[in-house]
Amino acid sequence: MNAAVKPEPGAAASLPSAALEGLIADAMRACDLPPEDARGVARLMVEADLTGADGHGIFRLPQYVRRLKGGGVNPTPRIEVERAAPGVALVDGDNGMGHLVMSVAVEHAVALAREIGVAWVGVRRSNHAGPAALYVDMLARRGMVGIYSVVASSNHMAIWGGTSSLLGTNPLAIAIPAGEDAPPVLLDIATTVVSYGTVKKHVLNDIPLPEGWLVSKQDGSAITDPKRSGEGLLLPIGGHKGSGLALMLGLLAGTLNGAAFGSEVVDFNADSSTETNTGHFLLALDVARFMRPEAFAALLAQQLNGLRADAPLPGTEGVRIPGDRRAALRETRARDGVPIAPPLRRQLDELATSLAIPPLDDRL
Structure with a gap:
């Protein structure tokens, strides 16, 4: 795949994994990781996205960069x-x-x-x-x-x-x-019941949280407003x-x-x-x-x-x-690209600018 799939307005764009991997590797290099280590991190982060673990792939890049730049992680x-x-x-x-x-x-x-x-x-x-x-x-x-x-x-x-x-x-x-x-x-x-990375994706995209994910620490009531996620406890x-x-x-x-x-x-x-x-x-x-x-x-x-071969349960x-599902997603995304929602795309573009590395548009 040599170009991004043109999305509907406001929809996620499917981007080639090579572009994502290149951005991550360059970001890691900008944070002083040796070239081979930067490529290794990039490969595994994109593998997360290819296999459907969207809350653990390139979504985490701004956070990883903050910790590397803040001294919380040793680059070498x-x-x-x-x-x-x-x-x-x-x-x-x-x-x-x-x-x-x-x-x-x-x-x-x-x-x-x-x-x-x-x-x-x-x-x-x-x-x-x-x-x-x-x-x-x-x-x-x-x-x-x-x-x-x-x-x-x-x-x-x-x-x-x-x-x-x-x-x-x-x-x-x-x-x-x-x-x-x-x-x-x-x-x-x-x-x-759900990983916190998935909660963070809902927060970033301002999507309501399903009932049964989070409850209030104060009274045990359900929290569905993503803006209130910090007030809650995840349920086991x-x-x-x-x-x-x-x-x-x-x-x-x-x-x-x-x-x-x-x-x-x-x-x-x-x-x-x-x-x-x-x-x-x-x-x-x-x-x-x-x-x-x-x-x-x-x-x-x-x-x-x-x-x-078992008969499917109705519903x-x-x-x-x-x-x-993981294997099927990998095949589809390796062929068609990894969906990147607009709020994440904006974060990644801002990150590229701050690190003085080419943005995703320049990698397509």
Whole structure:
């Protein structure tokens, strides 16, 4: 695709991924990241957009730039890895961009799992790294079952029954490889009803919030006005179960790694200068230790085909396997471009001007 799709007035324009990637890479270079690191961050951010994680892709660029310029993120980290046991490693990200830190963690998780069959890699002193799906997808495409979580970069949920924002949307992502010719089965969920990135998209575009996303800290009433989002608490999935899951994942990704959790979490939306000490964990399991990957892929396809053949429930869009929509969106957006809403486009143009780099129009 060599040009943007002309949108209807006020509608989102679909822009080629190469243009977005170029803008992000140049912005990262303007923030003093080395060229290879800038390209690595750009590639992963655009991959988020291509796969439908719109609240974690180029949408986050102005925020990342603010933190880099404000001293909250180290543009030239020295990422160190300590192998603590045969199947365990701990990564110190030296406060670098989370995408870079987690890319290192993935490589070490794969190496350890190839060697002994399973690996657990903890991460501390990292930063926001985009959608969880990115990293389990990397593992699955290397023949690994991947499990990932992170302490979210701001707290927007209370412990069940509480009123203080002490928990984040701490996501859980699981990917299962489905062979070379099929996308992985991939689940990526926030432990809240909706991710805060999605709330921020509604705020930016002045779109009302659906009832059931946020409640008032004062009286528990529903908040639907996007301008009041800062007054609310995100609700957990499944009531107390989602709150408990967020707590357990946060302790494993944060406390176990010597990273921030609970009241220690720095709100990277409001603070551009303080190190967040974000913690993550990855688990990699080598499928080849159980059976030949080709045989597993065939069994998996048989199981999934049986599930997809089920009669659709009236009122639904039919059977949906985790990862199906992600794979379909990637194919469509790689061909047709990534939709960028006008308010975000204006933010990106202003950012390009402030950094003295070519705007998106010059990249189409």
